[in-house]
Amino acid sequence: MNRTQKEAMCSLIFFTVTLVFVLLILxxxxxFKKDIVYITYFxxxxxxxxxxxxxxxxxxxxxxxxxxxxxxxxxxxxxxxxASFISVMILLAAMLVTLRIAVGMGGSxxxxxxxxxxxxxxxxxxxxxxxxxxxxxxxxKSNA
Amino acid sequence: MTQQDLAxxxxxxxxxxxxxxxxxxxxxxxxxxKIAKTFGVTIEQVFELNEG
Numbered sequence: 001m002n003r004t005q006k007e008a009m010c011s012l013i014f015f016t017v018t019l020v021f022v023l024l025i026l027x028x029x030x031x032f033k034k035d036i037v038y039i040t041y042f043x044x045x046x047x048x049x050x051x052x053x054x055x056x057x058x059x060x061x062x063x064x065x066x067x068x069x070x071x072x073x074x075x076x077x078x079x080x081x082x083a084s085f086i087s088v089m090i091l092l093a094a095m096l097v098t099l100r101i102a103v104g105m106g107g108s109x110x111x112x113x114x115x116x117x118x119x120x121x122x123x124x125x126x127x128x129x130x131x132x133x134x135x136x137x138x139x140x141k142s143n144a
Numbered sequence: 145m146t147q148q149d150l151a152x153x154x155x156x157x158x159x160x161x162x163x164x165x166x167x168x169x170x171x172x173x174x175x176x177x178k179i180a181k182t183f184g185v186t187i188e189q190v191f192e193l194n195e196g
Contacts, residue, residue, distance in 0.1 A: 065152045
């Protein structure tokens with residue numbers, strides 16, 4: 001496994017955990033009407049520290065001759081970026097259609113909900129990017 | 145020469161060399177030239193055009 005794969009694996013785990021965590025907090029707020037501020041901060045801090053430690057481990061050079069990135073990595077990253085962009089467009093369209101049906105043309109939504117939607121879409125885009133990198137490494141057939 | 149040695153000499157990762165060997169990745173012209181130069185042969189002796 002080279003560095004690009006390790007980075008993608010690290011990001012995939014981190015963003016998936018973050019997405020699940022955000023959705024759990026949202027569910028707790030909506031269902032139980034409870035604001036779990038301290039647990040939220042603690043969990044976010046734990047995720048952030050774990051991610052920093054994971055990245056430090058991944059980014060350390062294993063040997064002085066180790067190649068960090070090459071032309072195939074760049075090609076794979078470009079394709080993954082395209083997949084991520086497409087996923088953002090699809091998710092945005094789906095969210096807009098859902099909001100249009102839910103609140104109607106003249107309806108309004110809270111700023112927190114809009115922020116949450118953009119946050120979730122950003123995390124989803126990062127997950128798609130990381131997953132695409134790993135999939136392309138495993139199964140991708142590519143040309144320079 | 146190991147895959148890692150070749151990768152280090154031409155400046156790519158070992159995974160890229162493996163992908164080239166398996167036909168999963170077609171290298172750029174500069175990389176193909178570097179590989180041929182490392183082996184001291186012409187590019188046609190290392191790579192062949194696979195049409196289709």
